[in-house]
Amino acid sequence: MDMPTPNPEVLAKKARIVARLQEVLPADAVISDEAETRAYECDALTAYRCPPLAAVLPASTEEVVAVLKVCHEEDVPVVPRGAGTSLAGGSMPTADSIILGVARMTEVLETDYENRFIRVQTGRTNLSVSGAVEEDGFFYAPDPSSQLACAIAGNIAMNSGGAHCLKYGVTTNNLMGVTMVTMEGEVFEIGGAHLDAGGLDLLGVICGSEGQLGVVTEATLRILHKPEGARPVLMGFDSNEVAGQCVSDIIKSGILPVAIEFMDRPCIRATEAFAGAGYPDCEALLIVEVEGSDQEIEAQLERILAIARTHNPVELRESTSAEESARIWLGRKSAFGAMGQINDYMCLDGTIPVSQLPYVLRRIGELSKDYGLDVGNVFHAGDGNMHPLILFDANKPGDLERCEAFGADILRLCVEVGGCLTGEHGVGIEKRDLMVDQYAPEDLDIQMAVKDVFDPKWLLNPAKVFPLAASEPRRMAAE
Amino acid sequence: MMTPANEAALAEIVAGAQTALRIQGGGTRAIGAPSDATVLSTSALSGVTLYEPGALTIVAGAGTPIAEIEATLAAEGQRLAFEPMDHRGLLGTDGVPTIGGAVAANVSGPRRIQAGACRDSLLGVRFVDGAGRVLKNGGRVMKNVTGYDLVKLMGGSWGTLGVLSEVSLKVQAVSEAVGCVLLHGLDDQQAVKAMSAALGSPSDVSGAAHAPVGVDGTPVTMIRIEGLEASVAYRVEKLTALLADFGAEVVVERDAEKVAAGWSWVRDVALFQGGTGDVWRLSVKPTDGPGVVAAIKQSQPEAQVLYDWGGGLIWVQVSEGSDVRAAVGQGHATLIRAAEATRARVPVFHPEPAALANLSARLRKKFDPRGILNPGLMG
Ligand SMILES: Cc1cc2nc3c(=O)[nH]c(=O)nc-3n(C[C@H](O)[C@H](O)[C@@H](O)COP(=O)(O)OP(=O)(O)OC[C@H]3O[C@@H](n4cnc5c(N)ncnc54)[C@H](O)[C@@H]3O)c2cc1C
Ligand SMILES: Cc1cc2nc3c(=O)[nH]c(=O)nc-3n(C[C@H](O)[C@H](O)[C@H](O)COP(=O)(O)OP(=O)(O)OC[C@H]3O[C@@H](n4cnc5c(N)ncnc54)[C@H](O)[C@@H]3O)c2cc1C
Numbered sequence: 001m002d003m004p005t006p007n008p009e010v011l012a013k014k015a016r017i018v019a020r021l022q023e024v025l026p027a028d029a030v031i032s033d034e035a036e037t038r039a040y041e042c043d044a045l046t047a048y049r050c051p052p053l054a055a056v057l058p059a060s061t062e063e064v065v066a067v068l069k070v071c072h073e074e075d076v077p078v079v080p081r082g083a084g085t086s087l088a089g090g091s092m093p094t095a096d097s098i099i100l101g102v103a104r105m106t107e108v109l110e111t112d113y114e115n116r117f118i119r120v121q122t123g124r125t126n127l128s129v130s131g132a133v134e135e136d137g138f139f140y141a142p143d144p145s146s147q148l149a150c151a152i153a154g155n156i157a158m159n160s161g162g163a164h165c166l167k168y169g170v171t172t173n174n175l176m177g178v179t180m181v182t183m184e185g186e187v188f189e190i191g192g193a194h195l196d197a198g199g200l201d202l203l204g205v206i207c208g209s210e211g212q213l214g215v216v217t218e219a220t221l222r223i224l225h226k227p228e229g230a231r232p233v234l235m236g237f238d239s240n241e242v243a244g245q246c247v248s249d250i251i252k253s254g255i256l257p258v259a260i261e262f263m264d265r266p267c268i269r270a271t272e273a274f275a276g277a278g279y280p281d282c283e284a285l286l287i288v289e290v291e292g293s294d295q296e297i298e299a300q301l302e303r304i305l306a307i308a309r310t311h312n313p314v315e316l317r318e319s320t321s322a323e324e325s326a327r328i329w330l331g332r333k334s335a336f337g338a339m340g341q342i343n344d345y346m347c348l349d350g351t352i353p354v355s356q357l358p359y360v361l362r363r364i365g366e367l368s369k370d371y372g373l374d375v376g377n378v379f380h381a382g383d384g385n386m387h388p389l390i391l392f393d394a395n396k397p398g399d400l401e402r403c404e405a406f407g408a409d410i411l412r413l414c415v416e417v418g419g420c421l422t423g424e425h426g427v428g429i430e431k432r433d434l435m436v437d438q439y440a441p442e443d444l445d446i447q448m449a450v451k452d453v454f455d456p457k458w459l460l461n462p463a464k465v466f467p468l469a470a471s472e473p474r475r476m477a478a479e
Numbered sequence: 480m481m482t483p484a485n486e487a488a489l490a491e492i493v494a495g496a497q498t499a500l501r502i503q504g505g506g507t508r509a510i511g512a513p514s515d516a517t518v519l520s521t522s523a524l525s526g527v528t529l530y531e532p533g534a535l536t537i538v539a540g541a542g543t544p545i546a547e548i549e550a551t552l553a554a555e556g557q558r559l560a561f562e563p564m565d566h567r568g569l570l571g572t573d574g575v576p577t578i579g580g581a582v583a584a585n586v587s588g589p590r591r592i593q594a595g596a597c598r599d600s601l602l603g604v605r606f607v608d609g610a611g612r613v614l615k616n617g618g619r620v621m622k623n624v625t626g627y628d629l630v631k632l633m634g635g636s637w638g639t640l641g642v643l644s645e646v647s648l649k650v651q652a653v654s655e656a657v658g659c660v661l662l663h664g665l666d667d668q669q670a671v672k673a674m675s676a677a678l679g680s681p682s683d684v685s686g687a688a689h690a691p692v693g694v695d696g697t698p699v700t701m702i703r704i705e706g707l708e709a710s711v712a713y714r715v716e717k718l719t720a721l722l723a724d725f726g727a728e729v730v731v732e733r734d735a736e737k738v739a740a741g742w743s744w745v746r747d748v749a750l751f752q753g754g755t756g757d758v759w760r761l762s763v764k765p766t767d768g769p770g771v772v773a774a775i776k777q778s779q780p781e782a783q784v785l786y787d788w789g790g791g792l793i794w795v796q797v798s799e800g801s802d803v804r805a806a807v808g809q810g811h812a813t814l815i816r817a818a819e820a821t822r823a824r825v826p827v828f829h830p831e832p833a834a835l836a837n838l839s840a841r842l843r844k845k846f847d848p849r850g851i852l853n854p855g856l857m858g
Contacts, residue, residue, distance in 0.1 A: 172631065355533060421625045
């Protein structure tokens with residue numbers, strides 16, 4: 001993976017930059033020792049690593065302002081970081097950059113049940129936002145599988161989704177306001193407890209901007225009352241086509257399950273060997289979950305099962321207890337771990353129109369043979385967000401490169417059938433150079449023009465999202 | 480008036496424009512300060528280009544009449560989740576509202592509190608920027624984080640960043656059953672509390688409105704439930720029990736046509752149709768609503784109001800030429816209906832803090848370097 005050459009002038013003045021940061025932050029909030037900065041050398045895309053010049057851990061919006069002012073004056077690139085669980089290399093540093101971590105900013109600032117929002121500092125983890133309101137029956141809906149670790153900061157920057165977003169939407173649909181500091185150190189309050197923007201929808205463009213427009217320090221999030229209950233059913237089919245058709249028929253019937261998850265045979269076999277959830281050995285498996293009171297659940301499941309039966313399932317398993325529900329979810333939840341048990345894997349997340357599911361799975365199967373690498377598919381079928389997991393051996397020379405080439409082919413395929421490169425993980429460095437397959441040069445130019453407005457010097461997370469060649473003139477002009 | 484027949488012609492017109500353009504969907508009257516700019520109509524960029532009911536997505540030209548979209552969806556038992564209002568009654572105009580206009584104005588009705596705003600249903604856009612470039616962002620799939628989300632930015636940009644040529648939207652199924660719990664006689668404060676209680680319950684409320692002066696002249700608070708018959712029956716009962724504490728007379732309406740008529744009345748602000756005076760639309764924190772209304776009534780005792788969105792959206796009718804913005808703390812107020820003289824004097828959109836206004840202005844400059852798209856409308 002190409003990264004820009006570190007700016008030698010910045011490297012040369014490390015001591016001065018660190019000293020200036022120490023002036024504005026408590027001593028233990030500036031990390032410059034080479035052994036310690038290693039902790040920040042990568043995120044969950046571990047194939048690429050580079051320790052930063054230094055890392056800072058501010059505890060408040062004011063401290064973030066102070067840090068950014070110093071970095072802006074010194075022309076130092078800044079890479080914002082939440083919990084470092086990005087799968088796209090979104091928070092990977094460059095050698096001439098400062099990591100600005102929000103891990104110390106975890107406070108709940110306001111909880112308001114009447115108006116149904118919570119305001120938090122963005123270093124708070126996704127799960128502990130729900131945790132803060134759980135006792136009162138509420139929850140924060142977007143639930144990425146990484147929710148135990150990932151921070152709201154990263155969720156906002158990546159516009160993260162979760163298993164239940166078919167019903168509740170992704171981060172952007174649940175974000176009401178932010179406090180954001182620009183690279184110049186200016187603080188903006190955008191949105192809040194009221195709905196919709198008075199002027200341009202800046203909140204909409206900040207969410208999903210991958211830490212390139214500003215550092216988000218506080219967020220107002222919509223909270224909802226928990227449903228009375230939830231129950232999954234498991235369905236096995238003897239072809240991907242039929243499973244895909246079943247998904248489409250359920251959606252067309254007017255019932256909106258909270259989740260429709262899909263696993264193909266390689267993935268079913270791997271999870272069976274790993275977790276022993278008792279899944280049937282079949283081509284394709286669906287887990288459909290509905291929510292509500294007992295009566296409501298019964299009524300929805302009755303319809304869903306009737307639809308499933310018209311597709312001759314090889315298995316239909318209803319849950320009658322919390323234990324059975326847990327067992328149905330067990331395999332799905334351990335899918336990544338199971339694949340990881342077999343080998344190293346790369347997780348993609350292209351999205352496709354649901355109608356293209358059978359075709360895309362067939363093509364992935366063919367490509368898998370061409371490349372000689374196994375792939376398992378597990379994904380959110382209701383919204384077409386795929387997660388092909390390509391298995392490779394990191395210790396085998398050339399395997400990673402082959403895996404990346406395979407991955408790129410799959411993502412191009414997603415775009416070809418009317419989908420996109422990434423549904424929830426973000427572009428980061430990983431898909432940066434594929435952006436030209438989805439967007440024409442002028443489409444990328446207008447996006448970069450937005451960054452010009454928020455960060456004229458291109459110091460915030462500069463080497464991400466856009467192909468390096470496309471962003472080079474802007475990054476150079478800034479230096 | 481110029482009416483390009485396709486996107487390429489639209490791009491040519493914008494690129495070659497020597498003067499300001501006023502972008503028009505089906506609107507029959509200028510929004511904001513009166514302007515003598517050349518009208519550019521999108522009405523010929525019309526037609527549904529792709530509709531996949533099994534994927535809940537529709538793609539259409541920006542000039543497609545909303546009515547045509549709704550009819551296409553209805554044939555498959557689907558609808559636009561955001562329930563766009565029809566402004567014609569309120570404004571006394573008779574154009575043909577277009578989907579591009581609804582997107583450009585981020586028009587969202589009562590279901591906004593449950594299903595999101597128009598921008599939340601918007602999956603992708605094609606548009607022509609002020610330099611005449613044809614651009615796209617987003618696509619037609621439900622989850623897409625590829626690059627910056629300019630889709631949201633274009634939604635609600637009122638034609639100041641570009642002329643939309645095509646939009647793709649997420650749609651939803653029409654619910655099988657519907658019910659409405661009506662509370663009679665609550666004052667504004669109690670009504671907002673009751674709506675908060677309903678919205679804060681597991682009942683998945685899809686509409687919560689309060690009219691201090693309802694159709695029969697007395698206060699009415701309306702809570703809507705949509706879903707499968709079994710769900711609606713169950714939740715209506717639950718809500719009735721939950722709201723009993725407020726001491727109001729509770730009536731349950733299960734007749735689908737009557738419920739629909741009631742919510743159209745809210746959605747299209749029928750209360751102020753044919754009325755005199757200016758109409759403002761306020762977005763505030765729901766529990767701030769009654770206080771904001773009380774403040775407006777201090778100087779405008781005759782003011783009439785309608786609360787939607789659980790109290791967070793307030794429609795206010797005041798005497799001509801008055802500015803209600805001072806009463807709004809956190810939130811914003813848009814001037815929807817007023818005489819030309821007022822619109823020339825009072826900005827339509829809520830003035831933003833200087834730094835934010837500056838940021839927005841610099842953004843507009845990138846999209847429209849010559850300042851020819853609806854100039855002056857948003858600042
Ligand atoms: C202050 C105010 C005044 C309003 N006045 C009217 C009115 O007089 N008549 C009426 O029918 N509705 C009016 N509306 C409501 C709203 O604009 C309409 O309901 C709209 O959503 C219906 O579509 P339309 O085609 O009529 O839009 P229009 O009223 O024609 O346009 C609405 C806005 O969107 C822009 N726009 C329209 N199409 C595009 C496009 N393809 N690309 C980019 N921008 C576009 C216009 O420039 C305008 O700023 C008003 C709303 C407000 C807030
Ligand atoms: C096992 C596993 C499962 C996952 N499952 C899902 C899933 O189901 N759905 C999903 O969407 N994602 C998933 N992810 C991806 C990842 O967890 C999300 O992208 C998450 O939102 C990243 O959050 P973070 O706090 O770890 O951010 P980081 O990795 O630290 O950073 C992510 C991005 O956010 C930016 N950023 C961080 N803090 C700020 C800030 N304060 N202001 C501005 N920008 C900032 C960074 O610069 C970077 O670009 C998964 C990851 C793993 C490892």
